[in-house]
Amino acid sequence: MSAFTWPARVYWEDTDGGAIVYHADYLRYLERARTEWLRARGHSQRALARDPGILFTVVSLNIDYRAAARLDDTLWISCQPEAEGMASMRFIQRIHRDAGAGAPARLLVEASVRVACIDARTRRPKRLPDFLTEESQGGDVS
Amino acid sequence: MSAFTWPARVYWEDTDGGAIVYHADYLRYLERARTEWLRARGHSQRALARDPGILFTVVSLNIDYRAAARLDDTLWISCQPEAEGMASMRFIQRIHRDAGAGAPARLLVEASVRVACIDARTRRPKRLPDFLTEESQGGDVS
Amino acid sequence: MSAFTWPARVYWEDTDGGAIVYHADYLRYLERARTEWLRARGHSQRALARDPGILFTVVSLNIDYRAAARLDDTLWISCQPEAEGMASMRFIQRIHRDAGAGAPARLLVEASVRVACIDARTRRPKRLPDFLTEESQGGDVS
Amino acid sequence: MSAFTWPARVYWEDTDGGAIVYHADYLRYLERARTEWLRARGHSQRALARDPGILFTVVSLNIDYRAAARLDDTLWISCQPEAEGMASMRFIQRIHRDAGAGAPARLLVEASVRVACIDARTRRPKRLPDFLTEESQGGDVS
Secondary structure, rough: OOOOOEEOOOOOOHHHOOOOHHHHHHHHHHHHHHHHHHHOOOHHHHHHHHHHEEEEEEEEEEEEOOOOOOOOHHEEEEEEEEOOOOOOOEEEEEEOOOOOOOOOOEEEEEEEEEEEEEEOOOOOOOOOOHHHHHHHHHOOOO | OOOOOEEEEHHHHHHHHOEOOOOOOOHHHHHHHHHHHHHOOOOHHHHHHOOOEEEEEEEEEEEEEEOOOOOOOOEEEEEEEEEEOOOEEEEEEEEEEOOOOOOOOOOEEEEEEEEEEOOOOOEEEEOHHHHHHHHOOOOOOO | OOOEEEEOOOOHHEOOOOOOOOOHHHHHHHHHHHHHHHHHHOOHHHHHHHOOOEEEEOOOOEEEOOOOOOOOOOEOOOOEEEEEEOOOOEEEEEEEEEEEEOOOOEEEEEEEEEEEEEOOOOOEEOOOOOHHHHHHHHOOOO | OEEEEEEEEEEEEHOOOOOEEEEEHHHHHHHHHHHHHHHHHOOOHHHHHHHHOOEEEEEEEEEEOOOOOOOOOOEEEEEEEEEOOEEEEEEEEEEEEOOOOOOOOEHHHHHHHHEEEOOOOOOOOOOHHHHHHHOOOOOOOO
């Protein structure tokens, strides 16, 4: 598929007492993939906070946990943007576990994440930069 | 209201570079309140894992972030269970910021969390213990 | 003893795949106790960051892990300040597991944490406020 | 140098309200590098927990924070093992910030971490596997 994907390894820090990844920590993986999706387009959030002075903030999130990740697993996190008004975007994201050479990856997590663009100083909603509105309204994603 | 509530203080560990609570960390507050709701009914998860040998696992979660919590805020996390079949429960949860004496608390987060009961050894779905099915099918919650 | 102590409960978020508290997460408990030690003296870090414009930052830390904490444990974290120059303080801290009514608490962790006072804007070292230098040079701590 | 090194990127999840990496989170980077050092020798901790049935646990740690990492920084974490008896090892570890092409990396963190080998079932001290004692008593580390 054309969705952007980013790998992550599961470390001790990510696991909980059930010997699986703690449910809140999948949100970290999802954000890493969104950050890298942005970086792959040439933009770092630290630079965007200075110029044009914007931050991205999660405003809502739906997540389904289908199977658990375990220590040492290699995960692949995908990131597919969708249009969502002038000041926010929606990302459809999935996390698969790498099953090794040739084997089909297993779907672990599906999520839909709405992210708003805000002014870094006032924290009020702000229009998305052009490179993002063009991105999410179609075109080549990866 | 009759919903169970539990307090949390915001520490440095909970904040991110935007000087607000990191979005994934609200899931930790939500789980603390579910854990304490259970404890208020006389049950610890460590004991339940041994006898009758059950664990609870989050299977899906919807969360809306309405306003941000900041360092040193006192939060109140509510926890209202609802019936959801024989092997899972849904919790409607809200996080409010304490505004001090007399002032109305501000709603920060709303969430709906579906939690399944699983066998601690096999990790397969298991029927909820009676004290939980009775709980979520009405009756006095707090 | 006269040291300040603060309680913490162990939740799922704190545990790792070994079913014990993840080693880095004890540092969170230690910081919560230092924050509450300060608050017990009438000072919140958010207020101090505005006036007189200071932050505290950990500059070094030694920690010994003697025994592990587990899910649902109640911990007591102590905090004993010591003089350490004009712009930094050292805190001797211990974490005990509450063993229930009458039983002696078990020592889990011992740590020595050096914290520097810095200017919130420039991030350069700054003289400790008077209420802290007086505190750490003797007198009643709790 | 001959020390093993492993990269890490700083994400929002790692930062705190001071817009720098939260002090406890450097311990996560240190552990990732130890895990990858082990993996580079052909061993995953999940496999070792099954056969020969061992876990590694941090028993003490000294850390000096020299400079702060920020969002989007690329870090390099080194890992140099030293002999430390039959059932534990010491790792000398450093974290540098990548300064880009040609520029010298900046030292951010220095740490000394003592790790014990324990029986995965009984949690009692256990002799290190041969491949680790040989490793830490000299020879080619990377």
